[in-house]
Amino acid sequence: MxxxxxxxxxxxxxxxxxxxxxxxxxxxxxxxxxxxxxxxxxxxxxxxxxxxxxxxxxxxxxxxxxxxxxxxxxxxxxxxxxxxxxxxxxxxxxxxxxxxxxxxxxxxxxxxxxxxxxxxxxxxxxxxxxxxxxxxxxxxxxxxxxxxxxxxxxxxxxxxxxxxxxxxxCDFRFRFKNCPQCNAENDIAARRCRECDTVLVDPDDMLKAALRLKDALVLRCSGMSLQHGHDEKGEWLKITYYDEDGADVSERFRLQTPAQRTAFEQLFIRPHTRTPGIPLRWITAADILAQSKPYCDTRILSSPA
The missing domain is CATH 3.40.50.300 (P-loop containing nucleotide triphosphate hydrolases)
Structure with a gap:
């Protein structure tokens, strides 16, 4: 054999x-x-x-x-x-x-x-x-x-x-963290960027720094919800993240053009999926909602208040 x-x-x-x-x-x-x-x-x-x-x-x-x-x-x-x-x-x-x-x-x-x-x-x-x-x-x-x-x-x-x-x-990485300087994909445990040798900041250090800011909303995400709709510009998908105390922050994606769909794949699906490397088959935002269970992980977010 x-x-x-x-x-x-x-x-x-x-x-x-x-x-x-x-x-x-x-x-x-x-x-x-x-x-x-x-x-x-x-x-x-x-x-x-x-x-x-x-x-x-x-x-x-x-x-x-x-x-x-x-x-x-x-x-x-x-x-x-x-x-x-x-x-x-x-x-x-x-x-x-x-x-x-x-x-x-x-x-x-x-x-x-x-x-x-x-x-x-x-x-x-x-x-x-x-x-x-x-x-x-x-x-x-x-x-x-x-x-x-x-x-x-x-x-x-x-x-x-x-x-x-x-x-x-093969250099494909199913899970990774991006270098803030050159955007190269690195192993999630890497200390330095494999391309430009930039020191990769520990996420816990980033969180501590964010907590010291007075003008930032910091959430320890305990869940998320997905909502889709239409307006004069077409279809959109809104993701809302919730922390343990009920605070929330959201982001919205447009899904009309190939560039918008690619951005959604790279910015939301790939970082959140529990089965990276396996493509999600979708055409509309409703398809995303129907398959949303694999994306409901926890994530720490920091955004301007």
Whole structure:
């Protein structure tokens, strides 16, 4: 079994294998076709099965005795699940060869979970990078039917090689803080900007500074409400933030032009969503309200009184 990083990557791999002896399964493979391919693979009618993060769990082909890992992952649990596809017992099978071409830093004999799981109801979830298409695995939360509610990923785990053979990690960040000087996106725990080396002020220090101002309204946000309407200029969406004492502050977005819609995506949706990287499908402000639950997080705001 061969585990690829992206769909395009998987297609390239299949193109290098004997056509009559290889098959590809991705998230887009129709269910009926997938079932036939899996049945044929278990019956050993072909040798190579290439997949992109869809056969890591719930798949059992005991005859598999070679696992080729061509994708990086920081998730020890996912790594174990991938390796586990080759550890089933089968007649005449004496061992399983693990070929890790991605340099994953996990010890097969003494694995440790590098990223804290957090709450006990967190589970590994798959999140595709909107920039490079890599299938990331992060801790997150899902509904009973598997729908993603929230994930805690920060940066895409995909790695690629440039024309000179140098490895470079995808730079897409699911969660980030902007540099006030150059607006570069930095890790949420960064102390200095990775682009201009500006010291990034701690949010708590910003709050303390705001509290010392006499002409500022400072709220420790405990909730928000969304309201939409129309006027002579067209449709608008108003977001009101409330603190524990009942004070509130609001902002309003226009949604007519592409520039206005892009600004709304960047200034509200991306900073607030609990599932960053997964695009919100919307056309009107009413669509936003219908999907507003993933955005009702808490946020500290400071604005002129």
């Amino acid at each position: 061969i585990f690829a990083a992206t769909v395009e990557h998987a297609k390239e791999i299949v193109g290098l294998l004997p056509a009559e002896d290889a098959a590809l399964i991705t998230g887009d493979t129709p269910g009926a076709e997938r079932d036939v391919l899996i049945e044929n693979f278990k019956a050993q009618r072909f040798r190579y099965l290439v997949n992109v993060a869809v056969l890591t769990t719930g798949f059992d082909a005991p005859h598999v005795d070679l696992i080729a890992i061509l994708r990086p992952t920081e998730s020890v649990s996912l790594y174990q699940q991938i390796v586990g596809r080759g550890l089933r017992l089968a007649p005449g099978k004496t061992d399983c060869l693990i070929l890790d071409y991605a340099g994953n830093p996990h010890d097969l004999y003494a694995p440790e979970v590098g990223t804290p799981k957090g709450k006990s109801d967190n589970v590994p979830v798959q999140v595709f990078c909107p920039a490079c298409g890599f299938a990331n695995t992060f801790w997150g939360k899902t509904t009973a039917d598997g729908t993603l509610i929230e994930h805690f990923g920060r940066r895409c785990q995909g790695w690629f090689e440039d024309d000179d053979g140098h490895r470079e990690q």
